[in-house]
Amino acid sequence: MDEFLDQLTKSIPFLRRYAYALVRDSSKADDLVQDCLERGLAKRSQWKGEGSLKSWLYRILSNIHINHYRQSKTNPIHSPAELTERTSMGLDTDMTSHQLDHLYLRDLDKAITRLPDDQKQVLLLVALEGLSYSEVSAITQVPLGTVMSRLSRAREALRKSTTPSPPTKEQHIRPQIKPNIRRVK
Amino acid sequence: MSKNRFTGSELLHAYVDGELNPEEKLRVEQWLETHPDDAQMVVEWQKQNQGLNDLFASKIDEPIPQHISTNNELHHTPPKSRSASSFGSQIAASFLILSIGIAGGWFGQDYFNGSITDPTVITATTQNFAQPAMEAHWVYTPEIRHPVEVGKSEQIHLAKWLSYRLEAPLSIPDLTTLGFDLMGGRLLPSGTGPAAQFMYESKEGSRITIYLTKSLNNDKEETAFQFNQTGSTRAFYWYSDALGYAVIGDIERNELLKIVNNVYQQL
Structure with a gap:
């Protein structure tokens, strides 16, 4: 198999994850990935082999998302500050285990969907896809400083929407039982 | 720099x-x-x-849907088409094999209808019922003193009471052969009226729940198992007759599917 197709194929699971996190609809996300792959193949000659192919594909996918998908969908911009009270800064105690509280994950999940698209995109590319700031700057075609301010606002919005659970002195809640087989990250 | x-x-x-x-x-x-x-x-x-x-x-880790492909010949195929015969190219075949490998025994499981559900397709209506089922799982399974409202010792009463409230005859599945003992159950509110939850525990302390709610389907048709996952919590859910069922656990997918098949057979 040639190198380009090989890398393209290897990128599919990551593109699917990113697209799903962005649009939250499995079939829309897969359409987005398919469009991205088709465009990537069509523009193949334009890829100079500089930088990672994956990052180039994220850029194509992001552009398709902005051009075709974002307009069709209402994306209400909430200010989480208005929705949730500022929480007392009680640090969640159970950070030693990597198993996160499900209710935290649920709140986080909801908070992500409420982020404005530009912030969501930067947050997902950095925190989920593990891209560098300069890669994200190239993908989103905004300066590094803008990448950082979007990232910062996104994280603050998530923090405000994920209220840490109050510390419990009494043992009412069982410690998390680890699943028998852990997913390999 | x-x-x-x-x-x-x-x-x-x-x-x-x-x-x-x-x-x-x-x-x-x-x-x-x-x-x-x-x-x-x-x-x-x-x-x-x-x-x-x-x-x-x-x-x-999800299997890549068949319509996503890097095959040039498929460029003009509408994305929704899922014809298996169009799956000719070596490239497509190679990542099909890859995705089967990743999916573990996913495709190998016996589906009761012989149909394979695409786990990536979750319709909005059924998701509405999987979500409260998962939330109930998260709220009650960590409880030490009050995990259930009515305990195992009153199992007959529990089945009668919940059958009466859900207006459908319920039997409580026995999962002891799979290593899960019944703890009891409770009545819950849901968007479509009363819902029921049964909780089971393994010797290792892992808990699974079965959630039942009145079906939104007027046709009362059976649907295939659907899968949903949030974090490490996995759920299979389906409709059968007048009820929607969800089996939820923080266990590996194939293990959960074994339980699901067992529950389905006992209904």
Whole structure:
């Protein structure tokens, strides 16, 4: 198999994850990935082999998302500050285990969907896809400083929407039982 | 690179995201030792990163749907078409094999209708019922003193009572052969009226729940098993006759599917 197709194929699971996190609809996300792959193949000659192919594909996918998908969908911009009270800064105690509280994950999940698209995109590319700031700057075609301010606002919005659970002195809640087989990250 | 690429709180973000060189990293770590508010912020952001990865981890392992392909010949095929015969190219075949490998025994499981459900397709209506089922699972399974409302000792009463409230004859599945003992159950509110939850526990303390709710389907048709996952919690759910069923657990997918098949046979 040639190198380009090989890398393209290897990128599919990551593109699917990113697209799903962005649009939250499995079939829309897969359409987005398919469009991205088709465009990537069509523009193949334009890829100079500089930088990672994956990052180039994220850029194509992001552009398709902005051009075709974002307009069709209402994306209400909430200010989480208005929705949730500022929480007392009680640090969640159970950070030693990597198993996160499900209710935290649920709140986080909801908070992500409420982020404005530009912030969501930067947050997902950095925190989920593990891209560098300069890669994200190239993908989103905004300066590094803008990448950082979007990232910062996104994280603050998530923090405000994920209220840490109050510390419990009494043992009412069982410690998390680890699943028998852990997913390999 | 300039030493002052990042300033102020940017440095903290850059620290969390692994953007710093060793020298900058050290400086931030020293700063955090004496600035608990900033340290707390850093911990929070790291937790968010972890959470994001947990939330979407399942997408990476999911079998890639057949209509997603890098095959040039398929370019003009509408994305929705899922014809298996169009799956000719070596490239497509190679990642099909790859995805089967990743999916573990997913395709190998016996589906009761002989049909394979695409786990990526979750319709809005059924998701509405999987979500409250998962929330009930998260709320009640961590309980030490009050995990259930009516205990195992009153099993006959529990079945009668919940049958009466859900207006459908319920039997409580026995999962002892799979290592899960009934703890009891409870009545719950739901968007479509009363719902019921049964809880089971393994010897290792792992808990699974079965959630039943009145079906929104007027046709009362059976649907195939559908799958949903949030974090490490996995759920299979389906409709059968007048009820919607969900089986939820923080266990591996194939293990959960064994339980699901067993539950289905007992209904």
